[in-house]
Amino acid sequence: MKKTDVSNYDHYLKVVDCQQACPAHTPVPEYIRLIADKRYSDAYMINWESNVFPGVLGRVCDRPCEPACRRGRVEEEPVAICRLKRVAADYKDDITDRLPKAPEESNGKRIALIGAGPASLTVARDLLPLGYHISLFDRDQQGGGMMRSQIPAFRLPETVLDEEIDYILNMGVESHFGSAITSMHKLLQENYDAIFVGTGAPKGRALNLPGHEAAQPQISIGIDWLANVSFGHNDKAPKRVVVLGGGNTAMDCCRTAKRLGAEEVKVIVRSSYEAMKASPWEKEDAKAEDIDIIVNHNPTEFVVEKGKLKGVLFDQVESFYDRGGNRVLKNTGETLLAECDLVLVAIGQDTSFEWIERDIGLDFNDWDQPCLNESTLQSSIDKVFIGGDAAYGPENIITAVAHGHKAAISIDLFCQGKDPMQRPKSDFNLISQKMGMHEWSYTNIIDHEQRNLVPHISWQEAVKELATEVELGFDEQLALEEAGRCLNCDVHTVFTESTCIECSACEDICPTDCINFIDDIKDDITPPQQLLKGKLKVDKATDEQDYFISDNLQTGNIMVKDEDMCLHCGLCAERCPTGAWDMQKLTLSNIEATIK
Amino acid sequence: MSFAKSRFKHKSLPVNDLGLTYREYEGAISTLCAGCGHDSISAAIVHACHELSIAPHSIAKMSGIGCSSKAPNYFLSNAHGFNSVHGRMPSVTTGANLANKDLTYLAMSGDGDSASIGLGQFAHVVRRQLNMVYMVANNGVYGLTKGQLAATSDKGVRNKTGELSLFNDIDLCTMALQLGASFVARCFSGDKAQLVPIIKAAIAHQGFAYIDIISPCVTFNNHEGSTRSYDYVQEHVTTGAVTDFVPIKEEITSATPEGEFEDICLHDGSIMRIYKLDQDYDTSNRLKAMNDVEEHKQRGEILTGLLYLDPTARNYHELNETTDMPLNQVKQDLLCPGERVLGTINDSFR
Ligand SMILES: Cc1cc2nc3c(=O)[nH]c(=O)nc-3n(C[C@H](O)[C@H](O)[C@H](O)COP(=O)(O)OP(=O)(O)OC[C@H]3O[C@@H](n4cnc5c(N)ncnc54)[C@H](O)[C@@H]3O)c2cc1C
Ligand SMILES: Cc1ncc(C[n+]2csc(CCOP(=O)(O)OP(=O)(O)O)c2C)c(N)n1
Ligand code: SF4
Ligand code: SF4
């Protein structure tokens, strides 16, 4: 069979499920080990280098890393990666003197960033230490984008946000708050060497049902309403509020309404509870705050009585999937009138590029989205780069950060006259963790404890005040316990064919039956999944990880390791009489980002 | 630092008829040298017992002294066991088996334990046809006492310290054949595909089953010039047939080589299926088996596989016509039926 290529880091990075899943490739196991060592500031800096907003993300990240976590495969629940990030942020010391500084001497290149959300702020942070001059424009009065305007203070305290935004602004950004950019054409005339568009997806979708016009004063677009609350223009909600939509915006709307005095808050959604787009923890938190989530109801009319909104009329529906896998709704014949004083429409957002003239050479596709090179985020005007929600529609903060890194590399290459497609390859290092007999420089004993829950304040307390943070975060003891659950997936099982004597000791000791010695299969073309079916001790449980396939050993056999279930416990290396297995830690220099 | 095996296991591990995975058949974590062949034998026993769905508590692990004799600690934590005096495992097992013939006796011995100090015991337990599986982990040395040559070492080899083997080797398979063992096999610890079915068949066989398992001692007998090293064995091992064990209930769907095969039906109705690689191969001919072992040896090959099997042989209990009920369950009033019965017996001699 075809040997796994380990001449670069691709195979090993994939093995680190969380780091691979994190759009910014945060070295998760490394920072968790530092937390376990109570080195909170170090853990914070590792995070800051990759994801720029550890305090923010430690609270509100979408956490694509957690469903990927190996722990979820070998046990039940993933490591609380996100909440451990918050631990690093909460318990760190003052780290300001560890932040990179812009050089005294500028490199002469001027970059304009439009929008001060996480995407633009990341570009600023990555380029400032390289000597770029950064001009940042936002129509809002403060930086942060939707992290400030949308995410309510009970999930993300303002102080945490301010602190991490200031780290960047204080590096020497020339910021222009309260200034909306209204013409790309004009901007292009100014002598910026490159322009980054990070304007997000700021346009909330409306719901034009019968009655819409008459009821207009009592219908708000969810994200506009939330922004008004954030900026202090609105501090009250009427008694009865209906929220339409089942995503995270809907969850923030309903919980905010509750805090602004609404007594009866209903989220009414077309889909089933399971199919709702909101993260499971957001739904749970909303339910815990006594918010009614009514599923399988499709809105049909804003009912108006005497010129005033009476409520919203719904058809009850059943949803099922047709043979093509598409969701189909069928009316059951039942209807529901949800009486209310305010409707918040949270059914999606779109990008808004009215300010980009269509005749200046910036190409748009059929969906009115700018055409971008996916690897570089470069538009059809070579000095214009677009990232964050503006690039491909609404995502999340960590994706915006990853886009920021990507665009910063592109801009840096572009400004040096280089081809942004020629991405610099990251260095990687594999370092043996062996210290002696049964002695490793990481804790290889497997912790069998279950995931620790983050303490919350009581919901009655929580809903009293908009700015009261609901989650309390781990205390130190819980943090250390949770950190102990990490399996150290970045400490890899590295195999050397030439020293293996095929004694099968590793195969026998492996608790999760990852290792197999089998007859070689003379076929380099058929996918390994197919070739290996039924050939291993236990068939693959998931396809999340690949096989690690060795070269031919002395007898001609091969070693096949299923990377799915490996606990990184090092027993194979302990048991190997010849050191053919070794546990080696992978270090990558902040891949796909300019700050190493 | 740690040296503990995680309780976590693969999510799709098969469970057997008792609802157990093989992990429930494991023992303590081994303290033998990393890479010792004996650990592979332990693993093979674990898998064989799991696949046969034997309740661990119906097994007794018997051993003498040596690294190999320590091995029972590293499999089947929930089985009974007796770690006896050096070379005396056969008599202890005989006693245990007499008292309770219902247990499955898995004996693990070494070539020192069985071919040196325990040779007499070995010979007699074979003769007695005790219903047991007698495994010898054959590494050519006394591993536990740091590598002195064992009586199974080939003449002319040197051990790690340079000591020359002056005498002819004892081949325990040949001896077992000669002394009337009804099941004789030789295996290599590194070949579980062969070892596991043979252990399963040996357990199913209701008589004396001997398995000689070449099991390299990585620490004291894995050097160049050794005829029990991993390299040497991997290069010189050969077999006359691929054997597969088919339990009673199971459909025959094995993925073993195509072509002709022969089935041998064991006591409990399970089948030992034999795919001949060598047309000459025959498990029913004791003399030929002895001859084959010697011939291969002369050619510098190690013949492995099932060497001889007589599924009809009668075991110790059958030969002695003991009661159906294990003796340890026979109640006192039956064992000691009282004066009236004694009188009748005495009268019969008058
Ligand atoms: C209610 C809600 C809750 C959310 N909760 C989470 C969460 O918990 N976790 C998470 O990861 N993500 C969350 N998100 C998504 C997340 O906020 C965004 O994906 C992210 O902020 C996008 O970053 P960005 O930099 O691309 O743009 P944005 O954060 O949207 O920033 C764009 C900025 O550009 C400015 N701007 C736009 N047009 C112009 C212009 N023409 N001139 C000048 N300035 C302009 C805007 O004022 C804004 O400040 C949430 C979104 C919403 C709506
Ligand atoms: C009566 C007695 N004599 C000698 C010894 C010393 N001794 C311990 S183990 C052993 C040899 C073991 O060799 P083997 O059975 O081949 O086991 P291995 O360690 O090679 O697996 C000897 C001689 C002893 N324990 N008891
Ligand atoms: S580190 Fe080695 S022994 Fe441990 S689970 Fe992974 S492959 Fe198995
Ligand atoms: S323990 Fe080491 S020498 Fe033995 S089979 Fe495994 S890798 Fe090879």
Ligand code: SF4
């Ligand atoms: S000394 Fe030899 S027989 Fe004993 S445990 Fe070590 S390798 Fe195995």
Ligand SMILES: [Mg+2]
């Ligand atoms: Mg020995």
